[in-house]
Amino acid sequence: MKIKFLGQNCFLFTYNGKTILADPFYNYQKEKSGFDITAQKIDYVLITHAHGDHIADVKEVLENHPDATVIGQPEICGYFKHTNNIDINFGGSAKIEDLKISMVPALHTSSFPDGSYGGLASGYIFRFADGRNLYLAGDTGVTAEMSLFPQVFGKLDLSILPVGKHYTMCPRKAAFAASELLKTPKVIGCHFDTFPPIEINHEEAKKHFSDKNIEFTLPELGQEFEF
Secondary structure (H helix, E strand, O other): OEEEEOOOOOEEEEEOOEEEEEOOOOOOOHHHHOOOHHHOOOOEEEOOOOOHHHHOOHHHHHHHOOOOEEEEOHHHHHHHOOOOEEEOOOOOEEEEOOEEEEEEEOOOOOEOOOOOEOOOOEEEEEEOOOOOEEEEOOOOOOOHHHHHHHHHHOOOOEEEEEOOOOOOOOHHHHHHHHHHHHOOOEEEEEOOOOOHHHOOOHHHHHHHHHOOOOEEEOOOOOOEEEO
């Protein structure tokens, strides 16, 4: 799988020829990422919750890629009224060939920009046929449920965690969650530096994870990873 960071919690996942765009918010600072939705194939749109910095560009995605499938809570799928959708809830999963994407709880609020109810916020665990697991946390604080994820799904080989504080975990809390609850060896940070309230000190953030012996990356916009 290839993973490209497009800002905030927006990631483009490419696996076996299929593309999954998570929490579309790529237009903000897209001059730095170089992302062009018109030139990019999109098969699935995966949404963690309804806040504007996670769904701002969903409409544009679907206008350019009407055959794409939206994956999210029933409230989110109902809000966008897109023809193709997979509405799941906690305990449920979406299957994309041999990749299984399971919805898990996140500790965060969720409402659409117009104030309407967005369901409960979520994260997702990507479960690969070879036994590997990737955790996309979405927006969350530290929550006790995290300790159950490796017990239910197995080792979390990579976790993508918010580290921007104010609205989500700060780096210290995220490092604690990674080490003590998720038992994950590698973390990619997200949801940081986009706006003044979530600007962080990068060196301090890295130290919190290095102190826990966790491999940690604060990605640049447009940076791509292999998993």
